[in-house]
Amino acid sequence: MRCAETGYNLEIDLATGNIEKVETDPKLTELHLGGLGYNVKLFWDRVPPETKAFDPENLLIFSSGLLCGTPAFSFNRTCVTTISPQTELLAYPMMGGFWAAELKYAGYDRVIFRNKSPKLVYIYINNDKVEIRDASHLKGMGTVEIRDILKKELNEPKVSIAAIGLAGENRVFTASIEQGRSSASRLGGGAVMGDKNIKAVVVRGTKDINLARGEEFIKHVNKVGEYIKFRNENPLKGVMTILSGIGSPQEMKHTDEKWHTENFSWGNARTRRRDFWTDEINQSWSSTQRAAIKRYISCFNCPQQCGALISYKDVPRFKQKCFTKLTYSMAAYVDNLEFNFRIAQRATEYGVDGFSTPQILAFAVELYEAGILTDKDFEGCPPDKEGRFNWLLDRVVRREGIGDILADGTYWAARRIGKGAEAFDHNTIKKHEQLPLKLGMMDPLYFLMYSTNEKISITQIEGNWPQAPFPTKEMREEFVKDWPQLPDDHFKQYFLDWEPRGENSNPYYPTPDMCSEIVDWMEEIHNIDDALGLCCGMGSFCLKPPYHTHNYHLLVSSATGLDIDQVGLKKIVNRSRNLHRAYNVLKGMRRADEKPPQDHWKKRFPELEEQLLDTYYKYKGWNMEGIPTKEKLLELDLDYVAEDLERRGILKDGQN
Amino acid sequence: MAKIKKKIKSIKVNADKCNGCRSCEIICSNFHATPKYSSINPARSRIQVILDPMTDIWLPVFAGEYTPAECMGRGKYVIDGKEYDDCTFCRASCPARDRFKEPDSGLPIKCDMCEENDPGQPPLCVQWCYNEVLIYEEREEEVEEEVRLDEIEIGLESLVDKYGFQKLVDSIARMSQKGSSL
Ligand code: SF4
Ligand code: SF4
Ligand code: SF4
Ligand code: SF4
Numbered sequence: 047m048r049c050a051e052t053g054y055n056l057e058i059d060l061a062t063g064n065i066e067k068v069e070t071d072p073k074l075t076e077l078h079l080g081g082l083g084y085n086v087k088l089f090w091d092r093v094p095p096e097t098k099a100f101d102p103e104n105l106l107i108f109s110s111g112l113l114c115g116t117p118a119f120s121f122n123r124t125c126v127t128t129i130s131p132q133t134e135l136l137a138y139p140m141m142g143g144f145w146a147a148e149l150k151y152a153g154y155d156r157v158i159f160r161n162k163s164p165k166l167v168y169i170y171i172n173n174d175k176v177e178i179r180d181a182s183h184l185k186g187m188g189t190v191e192i193r194d195i196l197k198k199e200l201n202e203p204k205v206s207i208a209a210i211g212l213a214g215e216n217r218v219f220t221a222s223i224e225q226g227r228s229s230a231s232r233l234g235g236g237a238v239m240g241d242k243n244i245k246a247v248v249v250r251g252t253k254d255i256n257l258a259r260g261e262e263f264i265k266h267v268n269k270v271g272e273y274i275k276f277r278n279e280n281p282l283k284g285v286m287t288i289l290s291g292i293g294s295p296q297e298m299k300h301t302d303e304k305w306h307t308e309n310f311s312w313g314n315a316r317t318r319r320r321d322f323w324t325d326e327i328n329q330s331w332s333s334t335q336r337a338a339i340k341r342y343i344s345c346f347n348c349p350q351q352c353g354a355l356i357s358y359k360d361v362p363r364f365k366q367k368c369f370t371k372l373t374y375s376m377a378a379y380v381d382n383l384e385f386n387f388r389i390a391q392r393a394t395e396y397g398v399d400g401f402s403t404p405q406i407l408a409f410a411v412e413l414y415e416a417g418i419l420t421d422k423d424f425e426g427c428p429p430d431k432e433g434r435f436n437w438l439l440d441r442v443v444r445r446e447g448i449g450d451i452l453a454d455g456t457y458w459a460a461r462r463i464g465k466g467a468e469a470f471d472h473n474t475i476k477k478h479e480q481l482p483l484k485l486g487m488m489d490p491l492y493f494l495m496y497s498t499n500e501k502i503s504i505t506q507i508e509g510n511w512p513q514a515p516f517p518t519k520e521m522r523e524e525f526v527k528d529w530p531q532l533p534d535d536h537f538k539q540y541f542l543d544w545e546p547r548g549e550n551s552n553p554y555y556p557t558p559d560m561c562s563e564i565v566d567w568m569e570e571i572h573n574i575d576d577a578l579g580l581c582c583g584m585g586s587f588c589l590k591p592p593y594h595t596h597n598y599h600l601l602v603s604s605a606t607g608l609d610i611d612q613v614g615l616k617k618i619v620n621r622s623r624n625l626h627r628a629y630n631v632l633k634g635m636r637r638a639d640e641k642p643p644q645d646h647w648k649k650r651f652p653e654l655e656e657q658l659l660d661t662y663y664k665y666k667g668w669n670m671e672g673i674p675t676k677e678k679l680l681e682l683d684l685d686y687v688a689e690d691l692e693r694r695g696i697l698k699d700g701q702n
Numbered sequence: 703m704a705k706i707k708k709k710i711k712s713i714k715v716n717a718d719k720c721n722g723c724r725s726c727e728i729i730c731s732n733f734h735a736t737p738k739y740s741s742i743n744p745a746r747s748r749i750q751v752i753l754d755p756m757t758d759i760w761l762p763v764f765a766g767e768y769t770p771a772e773c774m775g776r777g778k779y780v781i782d783g784k785e786y787d788d789c790t791f792c793r794a795s796c797p798a799r800d801r802f803k804e805p806d807s808g809l810p811i812k813c814d815m816c817e818e819n820d821p822g823q824p825p826l827c828v829q830w831c832y833n834e835v836l837i838y839e840e841r842e843e844e845v846e847e848e849v850r851l852d853e854i855e856i857g858l859e860s861l862v863d864k865y866g867f868q869k870l871v872d873s874i875a876r877m878s879q880k881g882s883s884l
Contacts, residue, residue, distance in 0.1 A: 115742065116742060117725075117728050117729055117732050117742060119725070144724075151743060151744065151745070190756075193756075194756065203753070203754070204753075226755065227755075251745075252743065252745035252805035253743060253745075253805070254735075254741040254742065254743040254746075255741060255742050255743065256740065256741045257732075257739065257740055257741060257742070260732070260735070260737070260738065260739030260740040260741070261738065261739050263739065264732070264739045271830075271832075274832070275832065278832075340758055341721070341758055341760070342721055343721050343722055343755075343760075344721040344722065344723040345723070346723065346724060347723055347724060347725050347728050348723055348725075349723065349725065349832035349833065351721045351833070355755060355756075355758060357758070363756050365755070
């Protein structure tokens with residue numbers, strides 16, 4: 047009997063229509079767990095590195111995490127894994143919601159799509175009954191409106207639906223996969239889904255998931271639950287409200303946006319609006335937000351409520367979470383929040399990433415203002431800011447006119463447009479739009495998180511370590527007193543000695559050695575979350591989370607029955623992490639790509655930055671190009687990877 | 703029948719606050735698994751969250767008595783601009799629908815206030831609803847003494863309704879001859 051996982055994959059060949067339920071090898075779970083870890087292994091084994099995003103050989107995997115569907119709180123992530131059209135690397139946009147758990151109840155750990163369907167279809171998985179169904183009547187339909195139609199058509203109100211909108215159908219590089227409350231938005235998963243001609247994947251499941259040692263498991267979960275309650279009742283002191291709690295950023299609840307509006311340079315990341323948050327704005331934004339939110343909603347088995355049902359004036363209802371609340375208004379330089387709710391509703395129906403897309407639209411406006419794009423490109427565009435953004439969004443999702451170029455994202459669009467447009471692509475890493483940070487001093491921890499992680503989305507930059515030093519020694523002492531999440535007590539000293547100014551401050555403190563330890567730990571937690579299917583808001587993405595390095599393994603072992611301790615778990619995720627890196631190395635990624643956007647920080651330190659990379663690579667067991675060394679690979683039982691890298695001349699024997 | 707004093711257990715449902723997390727469904731099914739906590743399947747839960755997000759309906763409903771026949775006429779309610787049909791609030795395991803039936807056997811399920819597995823403690827769904835939608839209350843009432851059927855009897859009753867008494871007896875006889883473990 048398989049525990050925690052179902053032990054089955056669903057393999058669907060879209061070209062032939064062949065559907066197979068395949069029992070998985072338990073050994074693979076022992077080596078890679080589930081979610082991201084397992085998917086990376088599938089890519090390594092089955093997808094040649096030359097494969098491009100829109101080649102039929104590219105797989106599109108919808109995977110649950112190892113603990114999804116169990117009673118452990120907040121394990122609900124669907125890990126979509128595919129080659130990104132934008133970065134051309136192995137990407138894994140993730141989403142919360144209900145889909146992953148439902149898939150497991152249907153009896154599968156993941157669905158693996160290969161090849162392309164000759165016509166638009168949707169997939170209906172109802173326990174053992176799996177069908178590829180015609181979707182021609184759903185063409186062009188929005189990701190929200192499609193939900194009720196499918197539920198009626200299938201006569202199943204309890205299905206989970208992951209769907210693309212017009213953007214995905216048209217292979218827009220920032221197309222998302224939408225699930226009602228949540229979406230897998232980053233890096234173009236929706237574009238690959240559209241390329242494969244899948245409009246939606248609909249799941250309903252009513253089967254059991256087993257737990258190896260249920261009583262023990264539930265005891266651990268109850269302890270986590272107690273801590274969740276404690277953290278909800280006791281927000282952290284000494285940090286901004288938004289960082290004081292657990293869960294994803296509570297953007298639907300918080301109304302004070304001084305920090306996010308004034309410290310990021312929304313638009314396309316050139317200017318910061320330092321005096322934006324006036325009393326007047328505060329009042330108008332708060333009341334608009336309160337009027338728009340009908341109900342707070344959560345993901346599967348999570349006590350937090352990061353999402354909301356939006357019901358605003360005549361705007362058709364939709365659900366929202368996180369920063370899509372304000373990204374469009376800020377990027378368009380429209381000072382009211384109403385505009386954001388209006389355009390976000392349309393963007394959600396179209397199915398586009400709420401981080402990248404507003405930046406792309408702003409990028410177009412900037413190019414127009416700079417005379418690089420012309421009236422001809424903007425023919426028919428209304429002159430006002432709101433109208434212009436709406437018009438541009440419509441062009442992008444339809445790939446019409448200039449929209450066709452913009453639909454590839456700022457990096458590729460800048461290169462296609464030329465005429466100096468490249469200079470306006472100043473907020474991408476590895477060709478992907480980033481959070482439009484614009485801060486004073488380079489931050490060594492962020493620098494490493496940003497540069498070196500394969501996630502390439504906003505969640506990669508934040509971890510369990512506070513974003514800034516605390517001003518007084520007393521506050522620091524107070525903070526470290528109760529910090530069981532740390533992997534080791536000596537980290538506390540790093541924090542105690544970290545000061546806002548002087549010798550022990552950014553960018554030279556924490557030192558590159560300390561940064562390596564801290565970042566390695568934070569990254570490991572991200573990788574654990576992504577393999578187990580935990581929302582990073584309850585693990586890797588917030589301060590003092592309920593799940594941490596000292597309790598994951600207890601849940602994993604009691605749920606699965608596998609004999610995995612803390613060290614063992616670390617090794618497993620480290621193995622998958624290095625396999626992922628090796629795969630991306632085969633796809634061409636090198637040190638030169640690991641650079642945060644040029645103007646992220648006003649003061650940069652080229653020498654220190656190189657030193658940070660050197661030190662961190664060494665710490666990770668990578669060579670100076672960021673490639674895992676043979677020694678490291680052997681240590682992680684990745685002999686076959688070392689052989690492959692050697693055969694291709696990427697690793698040279700003796701020189702690593 | 704004689705009047706007796708009885709502790710009535712009830713759960714108040716503040717549906718306006720429900721966020722649809724389904725934790726109540728998960729823990730109910732997990733708690734009632736055999737052995738306890740050994741598996742999860744929300745479809746077996748004795749509480750089901752009825753969802754119609756775009757109309758803002760998030761409504762946890764508990765499984766009640768088994769009924770052999772569906773209601774004759776059914777109406778609709780409009781409350782606060784939201785439309786519900788009669789069955790939405792109904793606790794019955796009823797031939798009109800799949801709700802409150804074991805997914806494999808179709809046998810009726812019924813909320814037992816978590817009495818059978820762990821008497822005395824607050825119901826598990828209440829403990830796991832961190833948003834305080836489900837509030838546990840106890841009160842004393844004078845009620846008429848009644849004969850309650852246990853779970854097996856209710857299950858058998860539903861099978862009798864579905865297949866007829868004789869068929870059921872025949873099947874049980876056949877199965878016991880084959881040495882099937884009932
Ligand atoms: S913390 Fe928020 S985003 Fe994360 S699982 Fe819970 S409700 Fe979903
Ligand atoms: S579910 Fe309830 S209300 Fe509906 S028909 Fe059955 S008994 Fe009547
Ligand atoms: S009270 Fe117990 S049996 Fe009834 S629904 Fe809640 S958890 Fe299930
Ligand atoms: S646990 Fe509470 S909030 Fe969650 S679905 Fe059940 S009743 Fe609603």
